[in-house]
Amino acid sequence: MTAAGGVRCRVAEGRSDLDTCFAVRKEVFVAEQGVPEDLEYDEYDVGAVHVLAVRGADGAPLGTGRLLTGAAAAVKNGGDATVGALGRLAVLRSARGLGVGAELVRAIEDAARGRGLGAVDLHAQTHALGFYERLGYVAYGPEFPDAGIPHRAMRKALR
Template sequence: MSQTTPADVRVRVAEGPADREACFAVRKEVFVVEQGVDEAIEYDAHDTGSDTVHVLAEGPDGPLGTGRLLYGPAAAGATGGDPGVGSLGRLAVRQVARGLGVGAALVRGLEEAAAQLGLRAVDLHAQTHALGFYERLGYQAYGPEFEDAGMPHRAMRRKL
């Protein structure tokens, strides 16, 4: 693999089955293999839903990261039913791309997609070790810590 630099990273909305499979492969590598998340809970019906946007970060040698945005009815459970709030999730960056700004670029790409959909805010459930990352991007934590997939999380929100 060549040495990827931040200038080499491109983030775009995933289009079609091949892009979605690239997103799923990154998620499997990060969540299932690295973090030990049960593969049976990593993927859900929202992954192919009409109210889901996936973004894909790519470098010269292929996929580097991914994230997804749920909106409308798909986001209702995560956002308290507020139709003006999207739900950012499944943010994953391959180990070889960490430290290149890929995570921040993915979040900004998801926020841009949310704004284009007319959403006024984005919620997310952050692993507690990642709170500082999201805070630097303008997210504010709220509510108590909770467990998801066997790991501690906090809810966070950013107004667009």
């Protein structure tokens, strides 16, 4: 998928892409937000669909996110394996405000549709609720802490 401004989102392929996704997450979550590294990477990374956003001109990484499916998604969303779980959405500071996050969400939703899923759930940091609401997600349930950061569960039905 190529977005305005030359941003291209694609499913990560191979070890190099996966390492790039992890490096983006480390920069955003561990270095910027202070999430302990041992909490950032988990057992779900192995089976996840990782999506990478790169700059079209030179392929420089801009952001990443992941989609959990099946039993892994069900653990995250309360037991429904027909609902995907979007997570670990991270955009490098230099790429924020360029629409990269929205393009990543759309690419992850496309990956979910391609796997026959009817909806996508996510746990949003509360400061990002408006971002996800603009993309069609609806918050539900109470606020809860994750890695010491307040979150809310959100869901979007896919059409």
